[in-house]
Amino acid sequence: MIEIVAIDIGGTxxxxxxxxxxxxxxLRLGEPCTFKxxxxxxxxxxxxxxxxxxxxxxxxxxxxxxxxxxxxxTLKLTNNPWVIRPAWIAGRLGTGRYTLVNDLGAVxxxxxxxxxxxxxHLCGPDRPLPEGVISIVGPGTGLGVAQLLRHGGGYHVxxxxxxxxDFAPLDDLEDRILxxxxxxxGRVSVERIASGRGLSNLYEALAAIEGRDIRLRDxxxxxQAAMAGADDLAAAAFDRxxxxxxxxxxxxxxxxxxxxxxxxxxLGLRLAGHLPGSGFxxxxxxxxxxxxxxxEMPVRIITYAQPxxxxxxxxxAAEHL
Numbered sequence: 001m002i003e004i005v006a007i008d009i010g011g012t013x014x015x016x017x018x019x020x021x022x023x024x025x026x027l028r029l030g031e032p033c034t035f036k037x038x039x040x041x042x043x044x045x046x047x048x049x050x051x052x053x054x055x056x057x058x059x060x061x062x063x064x065x066x067x068x069x070x071x072x073x074t075l076k077l078t079n080n081p082w083v084i085r086p087a088w089i090a091g092r093l094g095t096g097r098y099t100l101v102n103d104l105g106a107v108x109x110x111x112x113x114x115x116x117x118x119x120x121h122l123c124g125p126d127r128p129l130p131e132g133v134i135s136i137v138g139p140g141t142g143l144g145v146a147q148l149l150r151h152g153g154g155y156h157v158x159x160x161x162x163x164x165x166d167f168a169p170l171d172d173l174e175d176r177i178l179x180x181x182x183x184x185x186g187r188v189s190v191e192r193i194a195s196g197r198g199l200s201n202l203y204e205a206l207a208a209i210e211g212r213d214i215r216l217r218d219x220x221x222x223x224q225a226a227m228a229g230a231d232d233l234a235a236a237a238f239d240r241x242x243x244x245x246x247x248x249x250x251x252x253x254x255x256x257x258x259x260x261x262x263x264x265x266x267l268g269l270r271l272a273g274h275l276p277g278s279g280f281x282x283x284x285x286x287x288x289x290x291x292x293x294x295x296e297m298p299v300r301i302i303t304y305a306q307p308x309x310x311x312x313x314x315x316x317a318a319e320h321l
Contacts, residue, residue, distance in 0.1 A: 001027060004061040004316055005050070005095075008308030010103060010266060011067050011079030011141030012037060015306065016050040018059070019313035024321050025113055026313045032306050042082045044092050062098040063316030064089075065106035065308050067142065070159070075100075079141045079197075099316040102159035104144030106311030107264040108136045111148055111302060112155040113314045118304040120272055122263060123281035124297045135258040137249045138265025143191040143198070147256050157315070162252055163191040170247060170283070173209075177240070180205040194245040196267055199223060202237040202244075227274060242275060246283030250294055254287060260298040264307055272301045 001022040006029065008015040014037050018030040033053050040046040043064075051058050066084065068077040075084040089098055101109070116128045131150045138144035145162030148155060167188045169175045181188045181201055192201050200219055203226075207214050216222040216234055225231040226238035245263075253261050261284075263271070285294040304310060 002061060002321075003059045004063060004313060005047075005058050006309045006313040006316075007043075007062060007064045008103065008106065008306070008312055009037070009043070009064070009066050009077065009080065009082065010308070011077070012266075014040070014043075014046045015309055016046070017306070017309050018054070019063070019309075021313055021317035021321055024317050026310055026317060029306065029310050029313060032309055037080050037082060043084055043089075047093055058094075060094050060096045061316065061320075062093065062095045063101070063106075063312035063314070064098060065101050065103045065312040065315070067103040067140070067144070069161075070100040070102050070105075097316075097320055099312075099319045101157075101312060101315040102144070102146065103140075103308055104136055104138045104146035104264070105157050105159035106315055107138055107144070107262075107302065107307045108134075108146040108148040108157040108311065109314035109318065110304060110307040110311035111136060111262050111264070112150060112157070114302070114304055114307075114310065118302060119262070119300040120303050122275055122299040122301050123284060124295065124299045127298055129260045129262070129298060129300065132259035133257050135249070135253045135256045135261045137245075137252055137261060137263055138268060139195050139245060139263070139271070140266030141196050143195040143248070144265055145252055147258075162255075163195070164189045165251075166190070167193050167244075168247070168251075170286075174240070174244075176209050177202065177205045180208050190244070190248045194241060194248050196223070198244075199226060199237055199241050202240050203234055206233055206237055206240070227270075238274075239279065242278035242280045243283050245275075246278075246280035247286070249280075249299070250284040250287055253294070253297060254290060258297070260300070263299070263301045268301055269303055269305070272303065275301070
């Protein structure tokens with residue numbers, strides 16, 4: 001058994017925890033410590049802040065999950081100003097061994113290693129995740145996508161950038177929403193719709209379509225009003241968000257040849273009480289000739305509080321132990 005530092009760096013927050021790993025698996029994940037990425041210049045200063053918070057030197061090994069690409073000389077996170085250069089990680093952080101994994105790749109590692117008690121049913125048959133391909137869809141600050149293959153007691157994770165595929169409107173209102181967003185972005189990806197920041201895009205697009213003033217400009221306040229039903233336009237945007245997420249999750253499952261789907265990401269747990277009663281399921285299964293196949297596919301939400309941190313540790317264990 002060895003102790004490592006598990007790190008999950010998203011668009012808004014960077015989370016750190018100590019973890020114990022052995023035999024390719026995570027034995028224990030310690031209490032997380034969360035920092036706002038906007039309050040630190042980068043990984044090195046956040047690492048020092050975590051070391052100061054726990055009051056002792058950090059172990060010389062780390063599993064690091066990044067919300068962005070993990071290959072190249074310079075890594076620029078997708079929705080975060082931090083820049084990470086893998087060549088200096090060992091020297092500046094003092095890590096003899098480390099693993100870099102995409103943030104949704106980390107969630108896929110967590111899905112592979114966590115027990116069924118850490119998932120809740122969303123739609124489809126209410127049964128444990130089967131072997132075969134599992135699509136991982138993670139709405140957070142952005143929209144992450146990964147693929148997990150479980151077979152014969154082992155597993156393999158494939159990291160993707162599926163959240164940057166094109167948004168496909170499915171009704172007249174979504175045609176008009178797309179037209180509004182094209183004026184701002186040119187090309188509109190599914191991340192512009194089915195993500196934390198996507199709700200703001202939907203809200204502003206609906207306001208423009210209806211000729212209404214934008215009352216909620218703060219993203220946190222918008223999400224609170226939308227999920228509580230405290231503002232009719234915010235609630236309408238949230239309904240559209242759920243529809244779009246269902247459609248996107250179904251598209252990803254078909255593209256990846258999945259036998260099941262897991263919703264994760266920074267918003268996954270917050271959405272657990274809302275998605276089952278939304279239009280998510282209708283859009284997920286509405287795939288024409290494949291509707292029956294989609295209706296028979298288990299869709300679950302991961303309820304483990306820190307899947308990115310757990311998965312970062314699991315990715316290190318899978319690579320080094």
